[in-house]
Amino acid sequence: MAKTNAGRFFEDYALGQVLTHAVPRTVSGGERALYHMLYPARHALYSSDAFAQASGLPASPLDDLAAFHIVFGKTVPDVSLNAVANLGYGEGRFLKPVYPGDTLRSVSEVIGLKQNSNGKSGVVYVRTKGLNQRDETVLEYVRWVMVRKANPDAPAPETVIPDLAKTVPAEDLVIPEGLDFTGYDFDLAGEPHRWGDYEVGEIIDHVDGVTIEEAEHMQATRLWQNTAKVHFDATFRPDGQRLIYGGHVISMARTLSFNGLANAQMVVGLNAGAHANPCFSGDTVKCWSEVLDKAETAAPGVGAIRLRLVATKDGSVGELKGENGKYLPGVLLDLDYWALMPL
Template sequence: MAKTNPGRFFEDYSIGQVIDHAVPRTVSGGERALYHALYPSRHALYSSDAFAQACGLPAAPIDDLAAFHVVFGKTVPDVSLNAVANLGYAEGRWLKPVYPGDTLRSSSEVIGLKQNSNGKTGVVYVRTRGMNQRDETVMEYCRWVMVRKHDLDAPAPETVLPDLKSVLAPEDLVIPEGLSFADYDFTLAGEPHRWGDYEVGETIDHVDGVTIEEAEHMMATRLWQNTAKVHFDATFRPDGQRLIYGGHVISMARALSFNGLANAQMIVGLNGGAHANPCFSGDTVKAWTEVLDKAETPAPGVGALRLRLVATKGGAPFELKGEDGKYLPGVLLDLDYWALIPT
């Protein structure tokens, strides 16, 4: 009997299938230190216990995207080990902050299947939940991936496409218990801009850029225990290049957005996202943001901004798609999310 796991292929999934993912992960302050070493991340709420306590939290949580990567990484051996590409996200919500000492695990339900016309691959849709040691759901999100078939003669499953929200409504967002920006310290946060200073339709060039290094993205995939072959096995792609983990690009772009959005402290909703073009070592990532919407929240001094974060590896800022409606070749990421900011 074979002891090794080749991973699931497209024909191994079925609608309603629930997969409890292996290897729970206890996060620590080391998680934050390494995350901040990998990315130029400087949002004050995730950097300082004292700042977080002044905002009504017991301590600085682990960065929202660091927690996301831990939960996401658990799913890779079961969902995307044999993936060709991670195609998109929807209905992502951060439900509880994650603190050092918390233990995270993940569970996914298959909610959609569609075989591609080439008969060699198919798209798998899953809804993933991340839970802590108290069985509290700390986050949930949907994603869809293109997965290889192992048996090309396996019959195509009935096509089921899930009905997913294109945008989370403000009332869908969960504000962390106790969070208050009533006594927010703009000097310590790094910028004076508050909720009222941003207008729908405004665009922000975040100016700075970071060149992706092979060693750093490899360290990131290992940190998140992401075992997708395309990220670490150079023989897995015909061009002999390791594909940069999409989450690495997300975190890089989010960190770069500090310059202009230093007070967009917490990500609480992920409306959608697309990895528009592949990223490889040596690419220099830059970022720009468009303000899509604004909303008030019931928390003291806390507003929400809906933001489109675009990461690029070339081209002028604020250029996204060509006349054919397709992403320009220099666009790496198009991410639509909700963030909390002082009013």
């Protein structure tokens, strides 16, 4: 009897199937240091215990996207080990900050299936929850991924495409307990721009760019324990290239957005996201943001801002899709998220 695991293929999934993912991971300051080294992240709330405590939190949490990557990485052996590509995200909420010493694990439920017309692959929709050692849900999201079939002749499942909300309503955002921006130090944060300084429809060119290196991508993908074959095995794709993990592009773009959005401190909602085109080593990532919406919150001095974060490999700003409605070839990422910002 074989003891190794080749991973699930499209025909191995069933609607309602619950996947309990191995292996739990206790996080420490090491994840923070490596995250800041790889991207490098500079938001003050995630860099300084003193700044976080002045904002009403017990200490500086782990970056929201670092927590996301850890939870996501747990799901890969069961969801996307044999993926062709990760396609999109929706209905994401960050429910509790993650602190050093917390232990994270992941559970997913299959909520949709659709075989592709070529009969060689299909799209699997899963809702994933990340839980801590107290069984509290720290984050949740839906993602959909294209997965190969092992047997092209395997019968197609009934097509079920989940009806997902286009956005997370502002009133459903969870503000961390105790968060208070009334004494916010804009000098230490790095920029003077507050919630009231941003207008819906405003586009911000974040100016800076980073060329993706193979070594850094491999370090990041291993750090998050992401085992998807497309990221490691150059023989897995017809073009012989290793696909850059989409989360690496997300974090790189979020970090680059610091220049112009240094005070968009906490990510609390993930409305939608698409990896529009593949990213490979040697591509230079630049990004721009569009302000989509704004909302006040019940937390003192805290506003919510909805942003579209677009990463490109051609440096274009403000351009997203062509006349045919498809993403332009230079667009790598289209991410719609909510962040918290001082009023």
